[in-house]
Amino acid sequence: MRGALPRIASFLIAACAGTASALPTFNEVRADFRPSDTLILSREGEVLQRLRTDATVRRGQWVPLADVSPALRQALVLSEDKRFYEHSGVDWRAASAAAWGNLWNQRTRGASTITMQLAGLLDGDWRQGPGGRTVVQKLGQTVAAQVLDRRWRKDQILEAYLNLVPFRSELVGIDALSRTLFGKAAHGLDDREAAVAAALVRAPNARPALVAQRACGVLRDMQQRPHAPAARVDCDALDLFATAALQRRAFDASEGVAPHFARYLLRQQFKDGAAMPERVPTTLRAPLQRFAAQTLQQHLRELRGRNVEDGAVLVLDNATGAVLAWVGSSGQLSQASEVDAVLALRQPGSTLKPFLYAHAIAERRLTAASLVEDSPAQITTASGLYIPQNYDRQFKGWVSVRTALAASLNVPAVRTLVMVTPDAFHRQLVAAGLPLRESGDYFGYSLALGSPEVPLLHLTNAYRTLANGGRLSPVALQEAAKPRFTPALDARAAFIVGDILSDGNARARTFGTDSVLATRFWTAVKTGTSKDMRDNWAVGWSERYTVGVWVGNASGAAMHDVSGTSGAAPIWSALMGFLHARAPSRAPKAPAGLVQAAVRFGAVAAEGAAAPQPLEAARQEWFTAGTEQAVFAIDSGAASAYWQSARGQNDSKSFAARITSPASGTVIALDPDIPPTRQRLQFTATGEGLRWRMDGKPLGQGARVAWLPWPGRHVVQIVNARGQVLDEVRIEVRGAGAVTPPPPPRRN
Template identity: 70%
Template sequence: MKFTSPTLLLTTAALLLAASAPALALDSFDAVRRAHQPSDTAVLDRDGVLLQRVRTDATVRRGQWIALADVSPALRTAMVLSEDRRFYEHSGVDWRAVSAAAWGNLWNTRTRGASTITMQLAGLLDDELRRAGGGRSLTQKLGQTVAAGQLERQWRKDQILEAYLNSVSFRGELVGIDALSRTLFGKAPHGLDAREAAVAASLVRAPNAKPARVAQRACEVMQAMESSEADRRRVDCSALDMFTSAALQRRAFDPSEGIAPHLARRALQERRALMAKAGATDGVDTELRTTLRAPLQRFAQATLLRHLRELHGRNVEDAALVVLDNASGEVLAWVGSSGELSRAAEVDGVLAQRQPGSTLKPLLYAQAIAERRLTAASLLDDSSAQINTASGLYIPQNYDRRFKGLVSARTALAASLNVPAVRTLVMVSPEAFARQLRSAGIALRESGGYYGYSLALGSAEVSLLALTNSYRTLANGGRFGETRILPAAQPATATQALDARATFIVGDILSDANARTRTFGVDSVLGTRFWTAVKTGTSKDMRDNWAVGWSQRYTVGVWVGNASGAPMWDVSGTSGAAPVWAEVMGFLHAREPSRAPTPPAGLVQLPVRFGEAIEAPREEWFIAGTEQPLFARDTPAADPEAGARITAPADGSIIAIDPDIPPTRQRVRFEAHGSGLQWRIDGKPFARGNRALWLPWPGRHVIELTDARGRVLDQVRLEVRGAGVLARH
């Protein structure tokens, strides 16, 4: 019997296919490298510095493209010895290996495969040549041979090896040398030693083999890497077996790592939302640039962690911080948790809803000043108060359980006195204050009436981001704009949410170190070498501690507490969040000045005195028309009607008619502060004086307080529910 050489048959078939088939449309090396898609997205800061690496493709584990120069020499050697010994000699096909494989198949003897690195790469780059579950067909093998020759003609050897190392599957979901190195060995590819390189090379041949088989193959590769027989005998295969078993169980390539995990997650969500809105179907880019500053992010994160360690033993383990650019609304730092110190590190403290304590007071006083219910020099009574509410008596207390007597609004706000704040909310009404908060970006879950007068002391829940942005509204003269974490070509639009004159006065109060001395002392951590305005807050039972404030250019918000809601032990406004706030502000202005804002039009400043030496004389700011030189007990205001207000019912009240009581016996009491007052209901005159009784009828009504000339001084809205008597107009 006459045999024809298998090599001759394969060679003839390959040459015939090459001659008859048109040239394959192979991509260039640069195109293949550009098309490489890691399974992670690199979230970058504004200057392109890596902040966080986040896995965004769950179907495969693929790292960054690694240049051949960044692959360890041991791995390059091991891969060539394992997969293609004559890689640098052949032109795409190793005909000697083909011949050996063919004869082995003919006589059923086991031989090494004939597929070269170039041929394998051709199969990885072309979907039509990709290996299926049952292996490649003869047509695919011949096409692979032709493609390998074409690759060798168009690419250099180093490019072929580099593309192969970045494209080959190693084990399970691991594709490419970067994913393999970081997952199994916890290091970059340039750091792989001979033992690790041998294990990596052996996985190409049998990706899903048992550890013992991988170790046996790795031992053979290590022996082949040695140049002398003596060195080959010194290879410890038993130790390699244990090493391989441990490596194959390791998963050191974390799904996310970096310094901004919560920001990265939020940025990816926003990017997906923008793409969906635009109708894009492509996945998220492998790089995503944000508005953050990496140096500031590192400093803020390190400062938070260090400060929490200093509070060790006070039952506090969580914190969050955000820094905003006043002009653009860009987020410059976003620290969502204390990371390793927290038992709830995944909870984003920047977005979590918490009770803000006294940090809502600046917005309340701004509203009262804008509505001319108060001036910064107006006197408020800081004494025990019992306020009637629908659910009973509300008795507010100060933080130190002490009362200061008569104080100016400036002192009441700067020293964070609770009772004057509640009295101020009585003037404004919870419902009106809730509307003001919403216009400043704080979206309350319930109506103002739901929270009642405790809203002045922060009984609602807000996020650190929303609260900090509301302070940015104060910093911007009352103009509210959304924050952003992704760069935008156009600046965000702003709306006038607060009175610019009132926000200036509030900022002046919160920057006044003398005004806060009654609570914080003369040497407070809140004082800075440059101009800043800041407010602290502590929620009920010391569950949340806040410090939020602004400079000429930046607004910084800090929260300290426990994600679980557990109370802290002996952590006050100046020992919890304030030191972190002060350090971050100092970092921001280490080389950048911060000057006080310019007063807007419509403000006047004049000297004021206080009767009975209640407070020392000083210069004070007023909205034009509300100024007066003397403030004393029972001193009339410059405009007697300026302080006229409805004290009951509260704005937004819902009144239910009791069906068991005759409707004609049910009355709603109206009360007001001022003189020469008249009442109107739904635009029609009703009564005169400071008090009146009203027979309610179902529906929604507007109650107005007017002067003798019919000018509206104050108004509230209420709703009556239930069956009543016929309406009488």
């Protein structure tokens, strides 16, 4: 039996030595370390966002020993291993004292050194279980500690231990502990904080009073070190401090200026359970990202009182598709700050019009100088009459396509869609990268005014397609190879549309000559507002960048008197100014197949004019080769009839008193893209001294009256001064009605 024990001991030591020899190197441990958070880096290498990606543990970044405060290093050695720098991994003197104390049932500190504890952290075989370590585990831990001490330097042992040791609850490592309990980095810990941290190593989940008691002892030992300033340790104050610190949770799960981008990037790049890297480089520009977030918040504060609290910004590089800035919400100003408005589906309003006119120009149905009619229109649909209106409730008459698009006129856009067909336009939008779920027939003619829902991400990239001459490529979240472009729009039509959207004179009919959309360098831009003022947009591009901005409410609530020029446009303009503070932006060169020719427009005798006036001023205009012409005019008879119709004027002496519009039996479908309070229906009649009745109640007087539509069946009559009914029509209104007076006219 005596001979068997030494053989068993020798076998156990050999087995433990074999396992210990497989311990990793310091560099291997450092390389295998995975924080519970992932750092999102800008292209400059700056941390933009820290995002928690491991919910099982809270582990910060690896902290080099040089970045750990001297106070903490000393507190840990004094608390856990006073002869750390003297022994060779095992403190035999402490082990003997512990064994002697156990023999006499005396309480001792224990003999486990920092190196032995690190061995247990590196190899689960030596880790202490609920019932303590077995003899084999203790023996193996002892051998492993000596192997570690021979292979690793003391500073490496201490550094690895500080980064791997569990402190409290889910907190592992000094970075997570110092940021959570003390709200600072590990290099800033003072003596008191270091003492609390060292006390937690011994008893991670102890009650605050016990932690404070042990921390007080550590702090006394620290103040007895050579050259330490003499001071009395106030254990009562330390108790209060430790109790408060153990209740803190200062280490937020996510922190930075790009939370929505970070989450989207990780979802896209690391699917199917792929391991999350410690650091992820991106295409974001740190200064631009900060400026975009600050500008959005500042402008929304200026709009306070107009019921608008949310917004989003996206900036793309035209050449590569790289995302340079991504702001998904207004942060603290929002009640739904977690919602990423860059990805949210919203109605784009008039921002779809450039693609409509580009399609019509590509098919040679229109040119930039073609005349389109901005007048009252009643378009027959399966559900009734579609009656589009302009937001300012005014009609401009005959205008060129250039004016219709730049001034964002609704009726000409709907007339163009009638020409193109909703299905054809739907196919064009899908080709430009807009993910429309329903067909063109589903949206009908409201498609011209932006009735589908699209995310800012895809809408901005579609505008980037216009900037790239009709070529589409995906956006890039990380630096990648040269993008692969596919044709999505006719290059000539894309150039003409861009030229129109950069023309300040053309947009003056709606936005004026001194608009926030005007920049001191070349840009092309379009605004849009959806129904009930729920969404407001400004999307445009320069030579190098495409910028998209949305403002509104994540809840879908309507804004109060916020238009394209007061809502999103100022943010868009500020971003463009930042991007081109030192970089020029030149107009693009015309692609092959375009010609520029002089055009002039015919004259029309407008109401109140002394002589016929040209519809628009003569100018140089771009044409697809073969579509150019020198003069654009309309028949004089048609023009006269138009001006009378547009203003509700008729020669009452030539006709008997009758209602000329709408026709009896008309079904009016309220426009889903225009606030109901702005959809007044115009009644016109011939005759003199007319009085109008709606369902037997007075409505107005004269040859023309406006009525705020209300759902239901209605009888409209005109009567003379004696109350005799001269004519009547029966109409039906379908859709939601308005219950409040219409607000003042606004511009889009």
